[in-house]
Amino acid sequence: MQLYNKLSSKERAELIDQAGKNRLTLSFYQYAKIGNPQIFRDHLFITWDALDVLGRIYVAHEGINGQLSLPADRFNEFKAHLDSIDFLNGIRLNVAVEQDNKSFLKLKVKVRKKIVADGLNDESFDVTNKGVHLGAEKFNEFIEDEKTVLVDMRNHYESEIGHFKNAITPDVDTFRESLDIIEDDLKAHKEDKNLVMYCTGGIRCEKASAYFKHKGFKNVYQLEGGIIEYTRQVNEKNIENKFLGQNFVFDDRRAERISDDVIANCHQCGSPFDVHTNCANEACHLLFIQCDSCKSEMNNCCSDNCKEINALPYEEQKALRKGQGNSNDIFKKGRADHLPHKKNLRNIYEVLNENKTE
Known part of the structure; x- marks a missing residue:
């Protein structure tokens, strides 16, 4: 039985065109204890391949992290399959803000040590002791509070094209790097500041919030469902949008436009541009x-x-x-020395000093 993708991206793109069907791009994650990730992986591949699912899915002993697309008319079948799995029953699905039938061109379900490369020893702290989840409206209130430090848990190339107003955007290449930097820079404010975090879909903040609580931060919060869910709530409930620019995504779309603001620059000539x-x-x-x-x-x-x-x-x-x-x-994701126009990301000290003078 075929348990891997055999078509090239070009062949798959042609089949999508021939099918003439609209596809949905979505993402989800769930931390759970999976006894045999390989068997679970094979089950997912067989079932989802039959549903014409395409995407990138990571399975590990600690859970599942998926970004994928599927024919819109097969969504109910897909959701029914998720609901048939105990720890995925009723899971929130982050539907993409902008749709593209060719966001993914292969189905890749991979077994990994972790569903996000965080570099943490999960045995050293309680990963279930997470921060408080904030919906879009409450999140907007918190980030306007002078006691709040808002931290972007994504990498530099993600936050460069879009981030929340007043957010700290660590100049890091990996999620793991940001954890130590944030802890060190905010160590004097573990009790007097609200540490509010956000990421693309929420998965990085799930682990980070538990880690920072373990490190002694008293007031830890995270944006429920990340930027994707925030945008959905903003649009559906007519809430003020405080996100500037584009949301970087890890598929062939590369980004979703959340606001008309262009906050980045061409790395070669410096003109305003964010693609x-x-x-x-x-x-x-x-x-x-x-x-x-x-x-x-x-x-x-x-x-x-x-x-x-x-x-x-x-x-x-x-x-x-x-x-x-x-x-x-x-x-390096834009780190090359020959690119003259690279954005200088704001560090934590700059933000704290700004708050003192306002």
């Missing part, structure tokens, strides 16, 4: 922000060197890559 792209040179593939003008001038490349390589015949490019491995720039 990420990958360098066209396959040996680089750097994720960075590039405006339409620079994209045309640079042929979708991040540097003159990459532009020259990308202009070579494919076989010559392939020969140059042979034995070289991947460029480290692939994982």
Whole structure:
């Protein structure tokens, strides 16, 4: 029985076009104890492949984290399957703000050690002792309180294109890095400040809130369902939107526009722009922000060197890559030194000092 994807992205895209059906992009997560992640993974793949589900799903002993798309007319079947699983019965599904039939082009269900790479020893603290969840309306109230420190738990390339008003946006490459930085910078305010956190869909804050409570923070809160659920509530309940710009997402859409504000800049020329792209040179593939003008001038490349390589015949490019491995720039997400216009993210001290002077 087939337990892995056999179609290329191009082949899958053609099938989606031929089907002519609208697809839904959604995400969900759940911490739970899964005895045999491999058996659970295989069960999910067999069932979801039959429903034409595509996406990226991680399964571990600690639970499941999924971002996926499926035909809209099969949503009820999919939901019924989730509800048939005890720990997924009634789970909240974060439906994407902006839909794209080709947000995912393969079904990948993978067994991992953790559903989010947090680097934490879960045996050292109570992971169920989480912070207080805040809906959109209550969240808006909290972030206007002078006693609140609002922290973005995402990485620098995510917060660069969009974040909440007055949020601290740690200049980090990974979720794990941010935990120690936040604890150290806020150690003098463990009792007198409200620590309010948010992320894309809520999963990072689930673990982070328990971790910070373990570290002695007395008033810990998190945005229920993350930016995605916040946006849904804002739209449905006519609540003031305090998110600026775009919400970075980990699929082929790359982002969802939450407000008309453009808070980022092209990394090459500095003009206002907030759309990420990958360098066209396959040996680089750097994720960075590039405006339409620079994209045309640079042929979708991040540097003159990459532009020259990308202009070579494919076989010559392939020969140059042979034995070289991947460029480290692939994982830097806009860190490359040759990009002159990179946003300076605000640190915790700046925000605290701003609050003192207001």
